[in-house]
Amino acid sequence: MAWALGANSNSPPFAPAIGANAISTMRAAFLIGIFAAAGALTQGGAISETVGADLIGGVTITPLAASTGLLVAASFMIFGVYSGYPVPAAFATTGALVGVGLSLGGDPAFGTYQRIGTFWLLVPPMSGGLAYVTATLLRREEVPETVGVPLLAAVVGAILANIRLGVIPHPERAQGSLAEAASFAVGRPLVAGVDVVAILATVVVAAVGFRYIRAKTQVSAEQGIRTFLLILGSVVAFSSGGSQVGLATGPLENLYSVELGLPSIILLGIGALGILAGAWMGAPRLLQATSREYAQLGARRSIAALVPGFIIAQVAIALGIPISFNNIIISGVIGGGLAAGSAGVSRRKIGVTLAFWVITLVMSIAIGFGLYRLLSTVLGIQ
Incomplete structure (x- = not known):
C-alpha cells in the first residue's frame, strides 16, 4: 500500500516542475522519495489515527479487515499507476475501510464523513481558485518578478515555521513547530497573551525565504523562478508524505499499538520505506501523465499550482483529514492553466479523471x- 502511495499520490507535487522543464523526471522521482519519506516520519501520525479509528464506529478493525481494505485500496492505485489516470488515494482508502468496517458490523461515522466530505468538496475550488489568482498576478507586468516570487517564498517560509513536526517536542502535545521551539527555548514570554517570540521566528524564516529567492531572481529571473519551483516541489512532496502515509498505516494502528504494543514511529517508518521505494520505482510514469497531459504550464503557473497545494495539505494534516494529493495538485494545475486560457487544459482528460x-x-x-x-x-x- 505504501509502495502504491509513493508511486501514485506522492508524484503530483513535482509534476508542474517537470512540465516547466525545471527538473528531469528521474531526478524528480528521486527527490519525491526522499522528501515524502521524511514527511511520513515527521507528520504522518494525525492522518493515521483518523483512518485507523474514526471512519467506522462500534467495532475494532481486525487484521483480516485491515488486510482486505489495504488490498482493495492498493489495487485501485496500482491500476492508476499503469493506466496513466491518477487514482485519489484518500478516496480509495476511505471507501475501502468504510466498506470492510460496515461488513464487519460497524456503524457509519456520519460526523466524520461529513467533515471529510466537506473538505474534499472544497479542495478543487480552493486549490484551483488560488492557483488561478496567483498565476494571474504573476503574469501582471506591474508586479516585478523580483518582488512577486520572493513574496510567495516568504509566505511558504512563514508556513514552514509553524507546521507541526514529530521531531520537535512540545510540552502539551506530541508535535511542535519550529516557531514554538524557539519560543520555548527562551521561556515562552507572552505580551498581552501573544507569543511574540513565535511571531518573530516566523518573520525571520519568512525573511530568509524572501531574501534568498529575491537574490536568485535579481541575478536571473528565470533561474530564480525555477529554483523556487524546485523548493516548492520539495516542500509539497514532504507534505504529501505526511498526509498520505496514514492511508497505509491507519488500518494497522490497532494491531501495532494495542495488540503488539509497538510505538507508532515503527509503523510510520515501515510506511516511509514503502513510500520511498514506490516513488523511486513507480513514480516516473504518472509524473509524465500529470505534467504533460493536463496542461502545458510555464514555470510561473506551475508555482501558482503548488503554493495552494502546500497550504491545503498542511491545513488537512493539522485537522487530521485524509486528502488526495491528486485532487489538490491537478486542481491547481487546471487553475494555473486556465489563467492563460483554456487551450492548455485537456477537457476530456479532466472529465474522465473526475x-x-x-x-x-x-x-x-x-x-x-x-x-x-x-x-x-x-x-x-x-
Missing part, C-alpha cells in the same frame, strides 16, 4: 464490503 474519482469511491466501498464478507466466510475468521 468520473474516475467518483467511481473509485463508490466501487472501493462495494468491493471492500463484498471482499471482506467473502474472505471471512471462506477462511472462517474475523
Whole structure:
C-alpha cells in the first residue's frame, strides 16, 4: 500500500516542475522519495489515527479487515499507476475501510464523513481558485518578478515555521513547530497573551525565504523562478508524505499499538520505506501523465499550482483529514492553466479523471464490503 502511495499520490507535487522543464523526471522521482519519506516520519501520525479509528464506529478493525481494505485500496492505485489516470488515494482508502468496517458490523461515522466530505468538496475550488489568482498576478507586468516570487517564498517560509513536526517536542502535545521551539527555548514570554517570540521566528524564516529567492531572481529571473519551483516541489512532496502515509498505516494502528504494543514511529517508518521505494520505482510514469497531459504550464503557473497545494495539505494534516494529493495538485494545475486560457487544459482528460474519482469511491466501498464478507466466510475468521 505504501509502495502504491509513493508511486501514485506522492508524484503530483513535482509534476508542474517537470512540465516547466525545471527538473528531469528521474531526478524528480528521486527527490519525491526522499522528501515524502521524511514527511511520513515527521507528520504522518494525525492522518493515521483518523483512518485507523474514526471512519467506522462500534467495532475494532481486525487484521483480516485491515488486510482486505489495504488490498482493495492498493489495487485501485496500482491500476492508476499503469493506466496513466491518477487514482485519489484518500478516496480509495476511505471507501475501502468504510466498506470492510460496515461488513464487519460497524456503524457509519456520519460526523466524520461529513467533515471529510466537506473538505474534499472544497479542495478543487480552493486549490484551483488560488492557483488561478496567483498565476494571474504573476503574469501582471506591474508586479516585478523580483518582488512577486520572493513574496510567495516568504509566505511558504512563514508556513514552514509553524507546521507541526514529530521531531520537535512540545510540552502539551506530541508535535511542535519550529516557531514554538524557539519560543520555548527562551521561556515562552507572552505580551498581552501573544507569543511574540513565535511571531518573530516566523518573520525571520519568512525573511530568509524572501531574501534568498529575491537574490536568485535579481541575478536571473528565470533561474530564480525555477529554483523556487524546485523548493516548492520539495516542500509539497514532504507534505504529501505526511498526509498520505496514514492511508497505509491507519488500518494497522490497532494491531501495532494495542495488540503488539509497538510505538507508532515503527509503523510510520515501515510506511516511509514503502513510500520511498514506490516513488523511486513507480513514480516516473504518472509524473509524465500529470505534467504533460493536463496542461502545458510555464514555470510561473506551475508555482501558482503548488503554493495552494502546500497550504491545503498542511491545513488537512493539522485537522487530521485524509486528502488526495491528486485532487489538490491537478486542481491547481487546471487553475494555473486556465489563467492563460483554456487551450492548455485537456477537457476530456479532466472529465474522465473526475468520473474516475467518483467511481473509485463508490466501487472501493462495494468491493471492500463484498471482499471482506467473502474472505471471512471462506477462511472462517474475523
